[in-house]
Amino acid sequence: MRETLEKLLALQELNKEIEQACGDRDKLSIDVRNQARKLERKRRQAREAHDKRMENAKGADAAQLNIEQAEQEIERLVMQLNAVRNQRELDTIQNTIRSRQADISRWEDEALTALQAVDELRQEEEQLNREAEEAEKELERIKEHVAEATRQYEQRIEELTEQRDRLRDEIPPEVLSSYDRLAARHSNALARVKGRVCRGCFTRITKQTENLLMRDKKVVYCHSCGRMLMLAE
Numbered sequence: 001m002r003e004t005l006e007k008l009l010a011l012q013e014l015n016k017e018i019e020q021a022c023g024d025r026d027k028l029s030i031d032v033r034n035q036a037r038k039l040e041r042k043r044r045q046a047r048e049a050h051d052k053r054m055e056n057a058k059g060a061d062a063a064q065l066n067i068e069q070a071e072q073e074i075e076r077l078v079m080q081l082n083a084v085r086n087q088r089e090l091d092t093i094q095n096t097i098r099s100r101q102a103d104i105s106r107w108e109d110e111a112l113t114a115l116q117a118v119d120e121l122r123q124e125e126e127q128l129n130r131e132a133e134e135a136e137k138e139l140e141r142i143k144e145h146v147a148e149a150t151r152q153y154e155q156r157i158e159e160l161t162e163q164r165d166r167l168r169d170e171i172p173p174e175v176l177s178s179y180d181r182l183a184a185r186h187s188n189a190l191a192r193v194k195g196r197v198c199r200g201c202f203t204r205i206t207k208q209t210e211n212l213l214m215r216d217k218k219v220v221y222c223h224s225c226g227r228m229l230m231l232a233e
């Protein structure tokens with residue numbers, strides 16, 4: 001019995017190792033996803049900066065056009081000043097000119113603000129594009145690394161699986177199927193007993209259970225957790 005239990009223990013360790021390797025392999029793709037997200041974020045931010053820059057450039061152009069039209073209007077009004085016939089007419093024209101000049105001053109401020117924003121956004125966009133380019137290169141590097149690491153994990157998993165299959169062939173089928181049933185419910189379905197304590201559930205085993213274990217004639221189970229038991233050395 002002892003020999004079978006030793007093999008089961010080795011099988012248990014192998015299963016754990018395979019599970020660990022599969023988990024590690026699956027975790028590799030997280031790095032790829034994170035980097036792809038980072039790249040997408042940089043590209044989106046660059047697009048947003050671009051759109052905002054275009055909007056500001058349009059705003060500056062519109063303000064410039066308004067200024068030109070107002071300047072032309074002022075010129076016309078100045079010409080009309082030569083032909084005024086009375087004070088009321090003069091006041092009206094002068095008021096209109098002052099009002100247009102105030103408009104121009106406002107549009108000039110608007111245009112200046114917009115042009116400054118265009119400059120800043122251009123720099124921001126260029127910076128973001130450089131960062132996106134870097135992120136893309138990094139993504140390629142990560143992908144290559146992940147592909148290589150995945151290949152190594154898969155090779156390792158294949159070796160371990162073959163080893164496990166060979167080991168399973170050496171274990172009596174009835175013991176193996178009992179073990180498999182338990183393993184579906186418990187991690188460490190085979191538990192060691194040390195100091196008369198089941199290391200699966202940390203419950204003290206009875207003297208009778210201990211005797212059965214020492215006799216080593218059949219599979220013995222923990223009365224508390226149901227795990228298969230084996231005596232520690």
Ligand SMILES: [Zn+2]
Nearest residue numbers: 198201222225
């Ligand atoms: Zn137990």
